[in-house]
Amino acid sequence: MRWTRDAARAVAIACAAVGLGCAGELEPPVPAAHPDDPTPRRGGVLHLASFADMRVIDPANIADGLVPRVNQAIFAGLVDYDGSGRVVPDLAERWEVLDGGRRYRFFLRAGVRFHDGEELTADDVVRSMERALHPSAPNPYASFYESIVGFAEIQDKKSEALAGVTAEGKYVVDVRLKDVDATFLPALGLQVLRPVCKSAGRRYSDTWQPCGAGPFKLLPGGWDKGRQITLVRHDGYFRPGLPYLDAISWSFLVNTATQRFKFETGALDLLQDFRQAELLRFQRDPRWKPLGEYEAERQVGAESMNTELAPFDNVEIRRAVAAAIDRDHIRLIRPGNLRAAGLPIPPAVLGANPSLPGQRYDLGAALEHMKKAGYPYDPATGRGGYPHPIRYVIYRQGLSEYTVQLLAQDLAKIGLRLDVQVVNYPSYLAITHRRGKAQMTSAGWQQDYPDPSDFLDPLFHSRAINDEDSNNVAFYKNPRLDALLDRARRELDPPTRQRLYDEAQGIVVDEAPWAFTHYYRWYDAHQAYVRGYKPHPVWTHNVSFSWLDRGPSAQAGLAPRGPSTVLGLLGGRRGAP
Amino acid sequence: MAVTRRLKRSVSFRVGLVLVALLVAFAVLGPVVAPRDPFTSDFARAVSPDEMPVGPTRDFWLGADLIYRDQFARLALGARYSLVIGVVATLLATSLGALVGVVAGYYEGARGVRVGRATVVALAAAFVAWIYVGNAPAIALAAVAIASTLPPIAKRAERLGGVELDADGVLMRAVDVLLAFPFLLLVMAIGAAFERTSPATILFVLGVTGWLGTARVVRAKVMQIRHLEFVTAARSLGQSTPRILLRHVLPNISGPLVVIATVSVAQMILAESVLSYLGAGMEPPTPTWGHMLFEGQDAYTGAPWLLWAPAALILASVLGFNLLGEGLRDALDA
Numbered sequence: 056m057r058w059t060r061d062a063a064r065a066v067a068i069a070c071a072a073v074g075l076g077c078a079g080e081l082e083p084p085v086p087a088a089h090p091d092d093p094t095p096r097r098g099g100v101l102h103l104a105s106f107a108d109m110r111v112i113d114p115a116n117i118a119d120g121l122v123p124r125v126n127q128a129i130f131a132g133l134v135d136y137d138g139s140g141r142v143v144p145d146l147a148e149r150w151e152v153l154d155g156g157r158r159y160r161f162f163l164r165a166g167v168r169f170h171d172g173e174e175l176t177a178d179d180v181v182r183s184m185e186r187a188l189h190p191s192a193p194n195p196y197a198s199f200y201e202s203i204v205g206f207a208e209i210q211d212k213k214s215e216a217l218a219g220v221t222a223e224g225k226y227v228v229d230v231r232l233k234d235v236d237a238t239f240l241p242a243l244g245l246q247v248l249r250p251v252c253k254s255a256g257r258r259y260s261d262t263w264q265p266c267g268a269g270p271f272k273l274l275p276g277g278w279d280k281g282r283q284i285t286l287v288r289h290d291g292y293f294r295p296g297l298p299y300l301d302a303i304s305w306s307f308l309v310n311t312a313t314q315r316f317k318f319e320t321g322a323l324d325l326l327q328d329f330r331q332a333e334l335l336r337f338q339r340d341p342r343w344k345p346l347g348e349y350e351a352e353r354q355v356g357a358e359s360m361n362t363e364l365a366p367f368d369n370v371e372i373r374r375a376v377a378a379a380i381d382r383d384h385i386r387l388i389r390p391g392n393l394r395a396a397g398l399p400i401p402p403a404v405l406g407a408n409p410s411l412p413g414q415r416y417d418l419g420a421a422l423e424h425m426k427k428a429g430y431p432y433d434p435a436t437g438r439g440g441y442p443h444p445i446r447y448v449i450y451r452q453g454l455s456e457y458t459v460q461l462l463a464q465d466l467a468k469i470g471l472r473l474d475v476q477v478v479n480y481p482s483y484l485a486i487t488h489r490r491g492k493a494q495m496t497s498a499g500w501q502q503d504y505p506d507p508s509d510f511l512d513p514l515f516h517s518r519a520i521n522d523e524d525s526n527n528v529a530f531y532k533n534p535r536l537d538a539l540l541d542r543a544r545r546e547l548d549p550p551t552r553q554r555l556y557d558e559a560q561g562i563v564v565d566e567a568p569w570a571f572t573h574y575y576r577w578y579d580a581h582q583a584y585v586r587g588y589k590p591h592p593v594w595t596h597n598v599s600f601s602w603l604d605r606g607p608s609a610q611a612g613l614a615p616r617g618p619s620t621v622l623g624l625l626g627g628r629r630g631a632p
Numbered sequence: 633m634a635v636t637r638r639l640k641r642s643v644s645f646r647v648g649l650v651l652v653a654l655l656v657a658f659a660v661l662g663p664v665v666a667p668r669d670p671f672t673s674d675f676a677r678a679v680s681p682d683e684m685p686v687g688p689t690r691d692f693w694l695g696a697d698l699i700y701r702d703q704f705a706r707l708a709l710g711a712r713y714s715l716v717i718g719v720v721a722t723l724l725a726t727s728l729g730a731l732v733g734v735v736a737g738y739y740e741g742a743r744g745v746r747v748g749r750a751t752v753v754a755l756a757a758a759f760v761a762w763i764y765v766g767n768a769p770a771i772a773l774a775a776v777a778i779a780s781t782l783p784p785i786a787k788r789a790e791r792l793g794g795v796e797l798d799a800d801g802v803l804m805r806a807v808d809v810l811l812a813f814p815f816l817l818l819v820m821a822i823g824a825a826f827e828r829t830s831p832a833t834i835l836f837v838l839g840v841t842g843w844l845g846t847a848r849v850v851r852a853k854v855m856q857i858r859h860l861e862f863v864t865a866a867r868s869l870g871q872s873t874p875r876i877l878l879r880h881v882l883p884n885i886s887g888p889l890v891v892i893a894t895v896s897v898a899q900m901i902l903a904e905s906v907l908s909y910l911g912a913g914m915e916p917p918t919p920t921w922g923h924m925l926f927e928g929q930d931a932y933t934g935a936p937w938l939l940w941a942p943a944a945l946i947l948a949s950v951l952g953f954n955l956l957g958e959g960l961r962d963a964l965d966a
Contacts (some may be wrong), residue, residue, distance in 0.1 A: 276723055332934020348810060388699060390683040451911035452926070457699050460917045464673060476828050477915045 064067030069282060080317040087584040088606035095587060097299045099603035100285075102323050103596060104306040104314050108281055112265040112273070113251045115194050117189035122306070123246060127594045128286050128303060129170075130267035131247040131293075133161050133180065133228070134240065140351070140405040140505035140592040142240050145496050146175065146250065146268065146293070147228075156235035156547050163226040168291035169252045170272035177222035182257055183250040185209065187216045191320040192259035196503065202236035234515045235545045237552060241405075242592070272300040282307060299587075299602035318580070324603070325581045325588070334391035334462015335579050347580040351403030351592040354576075355396055355510070356454070357569035358462060359487075359498035363530045366441050367494060371428035372471075373567040377414040377422035379469045380462060385572045388457045393573040399514070399563050399576045400556075403592060405505040408557050413562055414571055421469045432470030447473045448493040450483035458572060490522045490530065498528055498569060505593055507556040509542055515563055516540050529568035532579045536562045638963040645959020651952025655945075659715045662708025667691070670705035671917050679704075684934050695937040706919035707941055713914070714921055715948065717834055718901040724839030725900070726846055726893045730885070733850025734877055735850050736803040740855055744798025748789040751780045775803055804851070807844050815841065819903060820912050829914055834907065838900050846892050853885045887964040891957050898953035905946050 085559070089096075116129050117123060133147040144150070145208050147161040152550045157334065165173040175222070188197050190210055202204060204219025219231040232239060252266035271286035280283040285304045292298065309317075311328045318326040337343045360367035360376060367373050367523040382395035397413020400406070425440065432440040447543050448460075449455045456477070478486065489494045503509050513519050517537050519527035536559055543555035579590050588601040638646050640819075649690045668674065678696035685696035694704040705850035780789055810818070819841050826833045856882065857863060866876050907913040909924025921942040928938030 235782075330929050330930050332684065335684065335934060339682065384673065387675065387679060387683060456916055460699055461673060464919070475915055475917075477911075478828075481823070504928065 065578070081336060081340050081343060084346055084583045085190055085321040085533050085605070087586065087604040089604055090583070092604075095299050095602040097132050097602070098301050099605060100302040100304055101300050101325075101585070101598055101601065101603060103308070103321050103598070104309040104317065105323055106309060106311055106312060106314070107329050108307040110280075111261055112278070113255075113259070113261070114183075114246045114251065114267075115192040116261070117196065117246065118193070121305075123285070123525055123594060124596050125284065125305065126246045126249075127269070127597055128271040128475070128599050129265055129269045129273060130246055130251065131167075131269045132244065132246065132249040132305070133163075133362070134244050136244045136505060136591070136593045137597065138589065140403075140530055142244050146180075150546075151472065154231075156237075156545075157232050159230045159232075159239065160223070161228045161230070163228065163374065164293055165226055167268055167293040169250075169268050170266045170289055170291075171252050171254065172291065175250055175268050176225050177228045179250045179253070180228045181220050181222050182253075184220050184248045184254070184611070185215075186251070186255060186257055187248050188217055194247065194259075196245065199238070199242040199245070199250065199503070201231045202234060204231040204233055204473065206233075212361070227514055229629060233345065233546060237544055237547050238504075238506055238508045241504045241509075241603075242277070245504055253460055268293070270294070271300075272305060293316050298599050299498060300598070303598060308317045318582070321584075323516070323580055324585050325579060327577055329391070329578065329580075329594065331389050336576055338578070340389060343580060346583055348579055348590050349580060349594065350577045350590040352401040352576040353404060353502035353505075353592070354499060355399060355401050355571060356393075356458070356497070356499040356573045356575060357396075357399075357567050357571045358458075359496050359529045360567070361491075361494050361496075361528075361530055362532070363561060364491065364494050366430070366443075366471075367529075369428045371424045372441070373570070374426065374565075375421045375424035375469055376466065377567040378417045378424060378563075378568040379465045379471075380570055380572055381416045381465055382572055384461050384465075385458055388454070388461070392575055394438065394576060396571040396574045397564070399503070399560055399569070399571060400507050400510045403501055404507065404510065405592075406507040406553060406556060408553065408560070411557055411560055412564070414567065418468060425469050430470060433549050433629075434468055441472070442507075444472045444474035445494045446584040447475050447593050449477055449487050450480045451477050453497075459495060488521075488524050488526070488529050490520075490525065496528060499575075502593070506535060507559075508540070511563070512540055512544070514569060515559075529580065531568035533562060533566065635963050637904060638957060642959040642962055644955045645963065648952050648955030648957070648959055651948050652956055655711060655715065655949050655952060658708060659711035662711060663705065665819065666702060666705035666708055667693075668702035668705050670701060670709045673700040673930060674702070677699055679693040681820040685931075685938070687937055694712035694936065694941050697924070698931060698935075703924075703937065705931040706924065707921070707945060710919040710924065710942070711923045711945065711949075714945075715830065716819060717831060717904045718949075718953075721835050721838035721842060721904075722896040723899040724835065724895050725842030725896060727843075728839065729846025729892075730846040730850050730882070730889060732737055732803050732807070732879060733852050734844065734885075736800040737851035737854025738873070738877060738881065739798065740796055740932065741850070742800070744796045744801065746794050746796050748786055748790045748794045749781055750789040751777050751786075752795060753875075754780060754850075754955070780894065782828060800851075803847070807847050811844050816903070816906060819836050819907060820910065829912065831846055831914065834904060834914065837907075838903055840850060840868055842896060842900060842903070846889075846896070849888055850885055853888055854881055857884050891964060894953055894960055895957035898950040898957070901949050901953070902946065906907065 058473055060301065079145050086096050091625045103516055105121055107119065109121040109125065112125055113120060114126060114127065116124065133140050133145060137143045146163055146167060148164050149162050153160055154409050159532040162182070163175070163177060169175055186192060187194055188200060188206060188209055190212060197210065203217065205214060205217045208214040209217050218231060221229050224227050250268060255263050256267055262459060264275060270289055270292045272289045273284070273286055277286065278444045283304065285302050287302045288298055288300065311330050312325060314326060314328050316335055317323040337347055360373050362368055363572070369388050382397070386393045386395050397415050398409070402409040422432060430439060430441045447459060449459055459473070459475055463475065486492045499515055500510055513526045513529060515536060517527070517532040519525065520530055520532065539555050539559045543559065546552040546555060577595070582602055584605040586602050586604050588598060591597040645797065674696070677691050678686050678700035685698060685700055686692055687695045692702055694707060697703050697706060709740035719768065738780050758777060761773055762770035779785060819837055822837045822841065823872045863876060863880050866880050902911065904920065905922030905925065908920035909926045913920050915923055922943040925946070928942060932939050
């Protein structure tokens with residue numbers, strides 16, 4: 056039956072050629088060599104892949120989504136986040152909060168070595184901070200540090216030095232703030248201000264060979280742009296015995312089907328870029344289920360209503376929209392990744408309070424709000440409602456192309472009609488961030504640092520409104536909310552701060568500049584031989600301190616493989632990655 | 633009668649006709665017989681126990697799509713869009729192509745208008761200035777170009793030499809330039825220039841880009857026909873050029889035109905699908921096969937019907953029109 060074999064191969068080739076991957080039984084995980092032994096083992100290269108790419112590696116210019124994963128391995132910071140998102144010491148052994156919260160004094164570890172062998176001192180910390188906040192660096196996160204004394208001066212080029220950051224001896228750094236700022240420390244945990252080697256110079260340059268004090272280093276020639284990067288162990292890393300891995304390797308621009316097949320055969324060790332159906336299969340397969348876990352939810356999706364434009368200048372219409380959306384239906388678009396949302400701050404973000412009453416689906420209440428707004432609608436006859444179509448802007452081929460179609464169905468039930476306009480992403484940004492342009496749009500926010508301020512201030516504070524490039528895309532202005540957020544930002548007492556943010560969330564939920572629809576959560580699966588890996592609440596694929604426990608027969612790409620994969624059908628060489 | 637006999641004997645024609653007839657029947661009757669609305673999600677029946685869209689069942693003949701709507705109803709409505717766009721865009725493109733081809737072919741070799749070299753240079757400079765500098769210098773240069781055609785200046789400028797612009801040369805060089813662009817790139821560039829896409833804009837995009845091949849073929853045919861005796865006779869009897877073109881030339885190129893048009897429908901359907909697949913087609917929730925194919929590829933391993941159904945329809949319709957065209961060509965050429 057040669058022709059049947061040929062036909063099967065032809066189908067497999069067709070599937071592979073269009074990057075689809077054909078259904079079949081999942082391969083079993085490649086087992087750990089010593090599953091019962093918890094002692095970490097040194098050695099091995101951990102392989103990761105992504106469908107995306109990155110252009111530059113530099114803490115002062117984090118421009119692509121993948122960069123933090125690589126940065127986290129190369130650069131160590133004064134502080135970092137622990138497994139629950141709390142700020143913990145890293146290069147700084149400890150810190151003191153002085154002057155009632157206006158000054159932070161960091162005490163550095165002695166003897167920390169950069170990848171080039173130089174010792175890391177307070178001067179390097181000061182130089183790196185100045186370099187990252189100088190306007191010559193295309194730093195998208197610079198504004199997080201505007202409370203540092205001298206920030207405005209260096210940004211406006213009135214000064215070349217950051218006056219508020221000083222070295223007080225070889226191992227002490229002082230940071231002075233203009234005012235008390237409870238977000239300073241959480242924001243400092245990000246990679247933006249992390250110390251870089253002296254070779255980086257005092258000003259940003261995109262030709263610099265990345266060099267820091269993190270657990271892995273990039274050797275010359277280690278980055279084949281657009282294809283692959285390999286980081287090798289920094290033997291002078293300040294934590295004794297760490298890291299365990301010899302190297303970490305990322306491949307870029309690898310489509311999701313290829314990633315899945317490589318992962319199944321053990322040529323990739325972790326997987327996050329799932330297609331929806333694949334994700335559900337991995338989650339439901341009893342062999343793979345124990346090897347997968349959700350990352351913390353740190354992304355919220357919503358429908359943004361422009362509060363300056365009719366009909367959403369009427370709070371009752373906004374409340375009607377918030378009550379009309381059936382979030383369980385939205386979740387079903389990608390059940391493996393989405394969870395119904397009713398609050399602005401995702402539950403896993405430090406400072407979130409999932410017990411607060413959020414927006415929820417209630418068609419009766421939505422109709423009541425329409426009545427109060429002056430546009431009663433009778434679902435039985437289809438009479439009434441808002442008489443004009445509402446312009447809704449989305450970009451092509453994103454999740455919102457699906458959510459808007461369900462939204463349109465839900466809003467039709469309360470007498471609101473959408474006029475959907477699909478544009479490319481740059482046009483979407485230009486239209487939705489500009490004053491008076493779009494009545495309604497899909498919106499979302501992803502955590503930068505684990506703190507409630509990171510969600511509420513940039514999205515709903517009136518300070519975030521701007522004629523041309525507004526982060527507050529609902530153009531929502533509420534003096535009471537502004538005052539609460541300003542107070543919470545200056546409040547250092549955690550319970551008081553929590554109370555203020557709870558109250559702020561209550562206002563946003565009730566006045567509904569956004570109708571929150573879903574939290575997005577990523578799912579990680581790893582091979583059984585990847586040990587010591589746990590999803591981190593801030594850093595995706597933080598594998599710096601994982602270790603490999605692979606038997607000699609299960610080296611990369613040599614895992615036993617049945618005939619159900621495309622490569623098997625293609626008759627490919629066994630073990631080819 | 634010979635043509636009819638040859639058509640009946642042609643396997644290509646018969647298979648193509650059946651496929652096209654089935655497609656038309658699907659487009660006309662599908663939305664009528666579909667048990668569900670193509671725009672409404674059904675969360676009660678279309679969600680499988682493992683929270684995926686249900687596959688083909690008695691309720692959902694071709695399964696449900698990613699937001700739990702009836703795939704059959706959407707495909708049937710998509711068939712209407714595909715067919716109407718394919719046929720109307722072909723009519724537009726073929727008419728335009730025929731017009732350009734007939735004019736170019738009929739006037740091939742005729743004397744054109746002599747344009748001074750100064751005018752040509754000024755016009756070219758105006759074009760470059762328009763792209764790289766701005767409107768004001770471009771307008772100024774264009775004014776210089778026009779001025780250089782005025783008799784007193786033109787006479788002096790004549791010393792610089794000139795070029796002869798004839799209808800055939802101008803039209804065919806324009807066709808050459810447009811054909812030099814990759815078709816899909818051109819279609820997408822024009823599509824992207826519209827702020828929103830509707831069936832009308834898709835028709836426009838496909839219509840204005842799809843006539844180039846037709847123009848070339850028609851021109852070649854007209855160049856043969858215009859020297860035949862009946863055209864010479866009509867001309868010597870004093871018939872006007874438009875009348876000659878309409879009454880004597882056009883009927884004699886109808887055979888190739890019909891063949892080109894039939895094959896062109898397939899190309900238009902494919903082009904519309906590609907545009908939709910790439911996200912440059914009609915806006916949601918309008919169902920288009922190309923966009924359904926795009927959606928289906930992500931769900932392939934869990935819901936393969938979402939991929940195969942639109943793929944099969946695109947394949948069948950393109951194959952159908954191509955076979956039909958091939959059968960017609962064999963019958964009409966022989």
